[in-house]
Amino acid sequence: MNELGIVWAVLGAVAAAGLAGIGSAYGVASAGQAAAGVVTEDPSKFAKCLLLQLLPGTQGIYGLLVAFITLSKIGLLGGNLVSISWQTGLSIFFACLPVGLVGLISARQQGNTSVASIGIIAKKPEQFGKSMLFPAMVETYAILALLISVLAVTSIPV
Numbered sequence: 106m107n108e109l110g111i112v113w114a115v116l117g118a119v120a121a122a123g124l125a126g127i128g129s130a131y132g133v134a135s136a137g138q139a140a141a142g143v144v145t146e147d148p149s150k151f152a153k154c155l156l157l158q159l160l161p162g163t164q165g166i167y168g169l170l171v172a173f174i175t176l177s178k179i180g181l182l183g184g185n186l187v188s189i190s191w192q193t194g195l196s197i198f199f200a201c202l203p204v205g206l207v208g209l210i211s212a213r214q215q216g217n218t219s220v221a222s223i224g225i226i227a228k229k230p231e232q233f234g235k236s237m238l239f240p241a242m243v244e245t246y247a248i249l250a251l252l253i254s255v256l257a258v259t260s261i262p263v
Contacts, residue, residue: 111186113194114179117201118172121254125168125208132161132216139220143227153226153233160240161216164208167251171204175258187263200257207250215243 140154173182175197180186189197222236 109191110189110194111179111181113191114175114189114197115181117194117198117258118175120198120205121168121175121201121208122165122172122205123168124205125212126165128209128212129162129165129168132164132212132214132219133158135213135216136161136219136223139223143223146227150226150230153230154223157219157222157226157236157240160219160244161212163244164204164212164215164247167247168204168208171201171251171254171258174255175201178258178261178263189263193261193263196261197258200261201254203250203257204247204254208247211243211247211250215240215247218243 136158140158143154144151176182179189179197218240222239225232225236
């Protein structure tokens with residue numbers, strides 16, 4: 106078995122889940138701080154604020170999904186570890202990077218956008234539908250990165 110190939114592939118899974126998870130934690134935290142301020146003043150706005158706070162958390166889920174696909178592909182989850190070359194492992198590593206890197210950046214930016222949208226809810230709760238569109242637009246790029254990583258990881262022969 107070529108251990109270096111497995112190491113690169115596992116590092117890819119770690120990068121996908123870790124980077125996207127860090128971005129999501131930051132985005133959810135910043136939106137949560139804004140939501141807590143609004144809910145302190147008006148508890149009836151809790152549900153709307155919570156939905157806006159949760160949006161940046163999806164990138165962490167996308168990274169985790171790519172990590173599971175990767176670990177399953179190399180047999181680490183199934184208990185049948187495959188033998189892969191260092192080149193294949195490096196290919197898997199790079200295939201995991203789009204969801205990790207874009208997840209890191211987009212979740213942080215989506216958190217910032219959610220903070221602004223929570224500000225809309227604070228003053229005009231009837232504009233909730235419009236306020237959801239702003240952070241949802243940032244989500245588009247996370248979904249595209251997820252698609253690229255999933256297609257890339259699954260197309261690499263092992």
